[in-house]
Amino acid sequence: MQAFKTLHSTAVPLPIEEVDTDQIIPARFLKATTREGFGDNLFRDWRYDEKGQPRAGFVLNNPVYQGKILLAGRNFGCGSSREHAAWALYDYGFRVVVSSFFADIFRANALNNGLLPVQVSEEVLHECFSAVEADPAARFVADLANQRFKIDATGRAVSFDIDPYKKHCLLEGLDDLDYLLSIQNDILRYEQQRAAVAL
Amino acid sequence: MSAQTLFDKIWSRHIVARAGGDTEVLYIDRHFIHEVTSPQAFEGLRQRQLPVFRPAQTIATADHNVPTRNQQLPIQEERSRSQIEQLSRNCADFGIELYGLGHPRQGIVHVIGPELGITQPGMTIVCGDSHTSTHGAFGCIAFGIGTSQVEQTLATQCLLQQKPKQMRIRVEGQLQAGVTAKDIILHIISRLSASGGTGHFIEYAGPAIRALSMEARMTICNMSIEMGARGGLIAPDETTFRYLKGRPFAPQGDAFAKAAEEWASLYTDEGAAFDAEYIFQAGEIEPMVTFGTNPGMGIGISQRIPEPEKQSPSFRKALSYMGLQPGQQMKGQAVQYVFIGSCTNARIEDLRSVASFVKGKQKSPGINAMIVPGSRQVEAQAKAEGLDRIFAEAGFDFREPGCSACLGMNEDKVPAGAYCVSTSNRNFEGRQGPGARTILASPLTAAATAIAGCLADVREHYQQN
Ligand code: SF4
Numbered sequence: 001m002q003a004f005k006t007l008h009s010t011a012v013p014l015p016i017e018e019v020d021t022d023q024i025i026p027a028r029f030l031k032a033t034t035r036e037g038f039g040d041n042l043f044r045d046w047r048y049d050e051k052g053q054p055r056a057g058f059v060l061n062n063p064v065y066q067g068k069i070l071l072a073g074r075n076f077g078c079g080s081s082r083e084h085a086a087w088a089l090y091d092y093g094f095r096v097v098v099s100s101f102f103a104d105i106f107r108a109n110a111l112n113n114g115l116l117p118v119q120v121s122e123e124v125l126h127e128c129f130s131a132v133e134a135d136p137a138a139r140f141v142a143d144l145a146n147q148r149f150k151i152d153a154t155g156r157a158v159s160f161d162i163d164p165y166k167k168h169c170l171l172e173g174l175d176d177l178d179y180l181l182s183i184q185n186d187i188l189r190y191e192q193q194r195a196a197v198a199l
Numbered sequence: 200m201s202a203q204t205l206f207d208k209i210w211s212r213h214i215v216a217r218a219g220g221d222t223e224v225l226y227i228d229r230h231f232i233h234e235v236t237s238p239q240a241f242e243g244l245r246q247r248q249l250p251v252f253r254p255a256q257t258i259a260t261a262d263h264n265v266p267t268r269n270q271q272l273p274i275q276e277e278r279s280r281s282q283i284e285q286l287s288r289n290c291a292d293f294g295i296e297l298y299g300l301g302h303p304r305q306g307i308v309h310v311i312g313p314e315l316g317i318t319q320p321g322m323t324i325v326c327g328d329s330h331t332s333t334h335g336a337f338g339c340i341a342f343g344i345g346t347s348q349v350e351q352t353l354a355t356q357c358l359l360q361q362k363p364k365q366m367r368i369r370v371e372g373q374l375q376a377g378v379t380a381k382d383i384i385l386h387i388i389s390r391l392s393a394s395g396g397t398g399h400f401i402e403y404a405g406p407a408i409r410a411l412s413m414e415a416r417m418t419i420c421n422m423s424i425e426m427g428a429r430g431g432l433i434a435p436d437e438t439t440f441r442y443l444k445g446r447p448f449a450p451q452g453d454a455f456a457k458a459a460e461e462w463a464s465l466y467t468d469e470g471a472a473f474d475a476e477y478i479f480q481a482g483e484i485e486p487m488v489t490f491g492t493n494p495g496m497g498i499g500i501s502q503r504i505p506e507p508e509k510q511s512p513s514f515r516k517a518l519s520y521m522g523l524q525p526g527q528q529m530k531g532q533a534v535q536y537v538f539i540g541s542c543t544n545a546r547i548e549d550l551r552s553v554a555s556f557v558k559g560k561q562k563s564p565g566i567n568a569m570i571v572p573g574s575r576q577v578e579a580q581a582k583a584e585g586l587d588r589i590f591a592e593a594g595f596d597f598r599e600p601g602c603s604a605c606l607g608m609n610e611d612k613v614p615a616g617a618y619c620v621s622t623s624n625r626n627f628e629g630r631q632g633p634g635a636r637t638i639l640a641s642p643l644t645a646a647a648t649a650i651a652g653c654l655a656d657v658r659e660h661y662q663q664n
Contacts, residue, residue, distance in 0.1 A: 017513040018393055018493050022627040027606040031264060031278035033238035033285045045629045050615070073513065075394040078427055078493070079627060080606075081329040082236065083345035104363075104397060104429055105329060109345035163361060164220035175347065177243075180355040183216055183224065187252075187357055190215040190226055 002114045003173030006143045007095055010067035012059055013132045019072055020079035021106065025088040027080075038084055039091030060092075064136045068095045071128050075099075076117075077106025086113045096142045098149065100125045111166050112175060118142055118149050118160045127151060144171060202468035205434050206365055206400050209340045209465065213323045221361045228322040230257040230352045231308045232295070234264055234286040235608070236327030240350035241289040253356045254294040258317060261286055261299045262307045263328075264608045267571050267598035270300050279609065293353070306574020306600045309333040309542035313417060314576055316446025320435040320462040325352055330542050330624065332423040335432035336416035337439055338465045340400070342430040363429045364398050364474040367467070369405035372481040376661040379552075380415035381544060381622065381641035383407065384422040385487035385497045387479060393495035396428030399474065402467060403433050407481035413442040414548040421543045422624050425494035434466040486657050488529050489626045489639040491517040496626075497639065500530050500656045520628055521636050522616070529638075529654050536619035537568040537649040538631070539595075539642055541605035544622035545573030547580050549642045554586040556646040556660070562594040563652030569596045569611065571603040595649070607632045620648045 029041040046058050054061040070089065076099040077085060086109040089097065097110065098118045110117045120128070131138040131153045141150040144167065150157040162170075169175060180187075203211075215224040232240075237259070244251070251257065264279045274280035283300065290297040298304040304311060309330050312318040318334040324341035325331060327349040334341035348358055370383060388395070401423050408416070416433050423431030440459045443449045450458040485499030496517060498504065506525035507514065518525065523532075539545070539553055550572065562568050570590055572578040578600055581587055590597045604611040605623040607630065613619040615634025622645050626637035638654070647655040 015512065016516065017511065020493070020625075020627045022606075022625070022630050026629055026633075027263075027608045030235050030608065031282050033282060034242060035239050045633050050633065075397070075427065078393060079329065079625060081327060081343035081345055083239075083327075083347060086345070101394060101397065103394075103427055105343055105345060109347065112345060112347040163222055165218050165222040165359070166220075168219075176359045177247075177347070177351050177354060179218060179359065180224070180351055180357050181249075184355065186216045186224070187226070187355060191356075194212075194226075 001112070001173050001175045004095065004114055004116055004144055004170045006141065006145070007068060008139060008141050009069050010137055011069035011071050011098070011128065011132055011140055012065045012067055013129050014059055014070060014072045015129050017073035018075045018078055021077055021082050021085040022079055024077070024085040025082065030082060030084055035087050037091065038088035039093070042088040042092045065132070068093055069140055069142070070094045070097045071125070071132065072097060072099045074101040074122070076102050078103040081105045083109040083113070086110045086115050090115050098125065098128060111170065114170065114173070116142060116144060116170065120149060120158055120160060124156065124158050127154060127156060202471040204365055204467045204471045204473065205338060205402055205432060205465055206340065207471070209321055209323065210362060215357055218359055222359050223362065224357050225323060225360045227325050227352050227356050227358060228256065229317060229324045231312055231324070231326035231331070232257060232259045232349060233308050233328065234261050234282045236346050237289065237349055238282065238285050239346045240353055241293065243350040244293070244353060249354045251293040251295065251353045256356060257295050257353065258312070259286060259290050259295050259297040260305055260308050260311055263602045263606065265300055265601040266609050267601050267603050267611055270599045303575050303579070306576065307542045307545065307602055309421065310546060310573030310577065313337065313413070314446070314574060316443050316449035319443065319449065319458070320439060320465050325358065329424045330421050332428070332430040333417050333421040333542055335420040335423070335430050336413060338432055338435035338462065340430065340432065343424065363400045366396060366399040366401045366428070366475040366477070367473045368401055368403050369476070369478045370403065370407035370481050371405050371478060372407055373410070374407060374481045374484065375658060377643060377658040378484050378486055379641045379643060380411055380418040382484050382487045383481065384419045385489065385494065385639060386484045388422065388426050388494050389487065389497035391426050391477065393425060393493040394427040396423060396426030399428050401428045401431040403431055404467070408433060409436065412548060413438060414546045417546070418543055422494065425624055435462045486641060486644045488644065488654060490521060490523055490529055492520055492626055492628050493517070494624065494626060494639060498529065500644070500654065503528050530656055532654045533618065534620050534638070534648055534653055535565060535567060535617040536613050537566055537645050538604045538619055538621040538623065539569070539645050540571030540573070540603050541623035542573065543624045544642045545571060545577065547577050549622065550577065550581050550586055551584070553642050553646045554589045556643060557593040557595065557650060558589050560593055560650050562649045565652050566649050568594065568649040569598060569604065571598045571611070572600045574600050604631050606630060607635070613637070620645045620654065
């Protein structure tokens with residue numbers, strides 16, 4: 001996993017609530033057996049019509065909006081557990097998603113793939129959308145070490161929560177598996193104590 | 200010792216270590232895998248040259264991406280075939296038991312786990328699928344995970360987790376005739392919203408829950424995730440033990456009695472604290488249908504679509520996608536497709552209830568009605584009971600097991616613009632195919648709709664009889 005430290009970037013606004021993982025990556029694109037290439041089908045049915053032509057109204061098809069930060073409405077990533085959603089966002093080039101609420105499994109999947117979920121209040125999210133609306137070149141800063149998210153245009157800076165363990169992993173580019181493998185003796189001891197029933 | 204919830208009791212027995220912060224290492228007793236969310240996990244193991252740590256605790260099946268006709272023939276679509284083949288290869292290479300296509304135990308992962316008795320009270324269970332919450336019906340901690348976590352479970356039989364918050368939902372009283380577990384859960388979600396359970400594990404309790412069969416309890420727990428909850432669970436009782444007794448993987452003989460004794464200690468102590476509690480009255484629940492594009496957008500069949508004063512862009516977008524208007528009544532809405540299936544409602548009781556309703560009737564000519572059993576065993580049982588003939592005579596298409604039109608990964612899709620009453624769990628945009636309009640409902644409502652040709656209130660049938 002790639003380490004994440006600080007990101008300065010413009011942002012892409014998607015002011016829709018309850019964006020579920022079926023929208024982020026529809027099931028028919030889950031037939032791959034590797035992690036690569038999902039970015040091409042990110043938001044597939046919002047982005048392209050039945051003939052595969054880009055839909056002019058969708059934000060990813062509007063060259064005015066660019067950047068590595070996705071701003072999205074509340075309860076982003078609800079629905080299926082498919083990690084392909086996090087892979088698709090990352091593969092497309094996003095490194096941060098800002099929302100007022102994230103679905104649990106999506107949040108975990110994002111963190112396991114170096115994609116930082118930044119949860120802010122409804123009010124701050126609104127301020128972000130306004131800043132981009134006023135100026136698509138508006139910049140934002142996500143600083144993981146200090147857990148600070150800043151809207152450059154207004155100077156507003158807020159702190160965001162992240163579990164200390166996950167923060168450490170992200171800053172160092174370590175994943176959960178590295179950690180779990182390092183405590184294998186504890187796992188063996190636990191199994192002996194509990195004499196787990198095998199199938 | 201202070202009063203503990205059912206959840207606390209199971210959780211605390213599975214903590215291996217603490218990782219710092221609020222993060223704990225949780226031991227996983229059972230792991231289910233399927234073809235769609237596991238290939239990248241095995242790829243990861245190969246890259247790191249790791250074996251599967253406890254292969255006997257993992258069970259595999261092929262369900263999401265399988266055809267529901269002619270499963271004995273090679274799969275035509277190349278990418279689907281290769282995904283299924285990859286699963287077989289991975290299971291063979293890593294020593295995992297596979298109930299693949301054609302196997303008499305194949306089926307939707309959340310249907311076969313309970314039906315084989317692999318799912319048991321007090322366990323921790325995970326699967327790379329959000330509806331793993333289904334297994335909580337047996338009084339276990341069961342939740343969906345992403346593919347990275349599938350890899351971690353394969354490699355270490357453990358996961359890093361933060362203990363979720365806890366919610367209790369009590370359902371008091373008794374259901375009206377024609378109202379089912381599916382209606383209970385759709386009603387709860389419509390009240391608490393599609394994000395009302397986020398961060399929580401939900402214990403369902405109360406007399407109306409106790410009165411449910413195991414299969415109906417599974418329907419309830421299955422849809423916990425549609426409130427954003429990590430999972431749901433129900434304390435095990437005699438109903439649970441009776442269901443499990445004699446199943447292939449359940450403890451046998453004396454061991455069963457011993458296990459049941461232990462399971463009986465799995466309940467929430469008097470006075471245990473929850474972060475949130477809700478109470479619902481079963482008698483007030485109507486047959487439910489959804490009108491929008493998330494499962495929280497549901498109403499009773501006699502109600503009208505709400506007209507909120509301030510309509511959010513998301514609300515407007517959902518209704519415009521569905522081609523419906525605020526203030527409109529759902530009853531009588533024309534429908535073209537009926538899908539009876541999925542891990543929510545494709546068990547034998549669901550099929551029996553549909554059969555009892557449609558027996559001797561004919562589906563409306565304008566309706567395309569499909570029934571997809573949850574597993575090979577459900578299919579065999581249905582045939583043994585002659586349900587397949589009842590379905591055929593009523594004009595329903597009875598298929599082979601799989602996830603099918605629940606997620607539209609195979610060819611079972613609903614065309615753009617068409618309305619489909621579905622017994623599955625998600626009415627997201629495009630879930631059943633690009634442009635498809637999904638209306639979630641119970642198997643009984645789906646059956647009544649197939650006969651009427653439009654959304655019907657199944658209670659009228661019971662009043663007449
Ligand atoms: S039936 Fe639907 S919800 Fe259930 S596991 Fe299959 S795809 Fe998921």
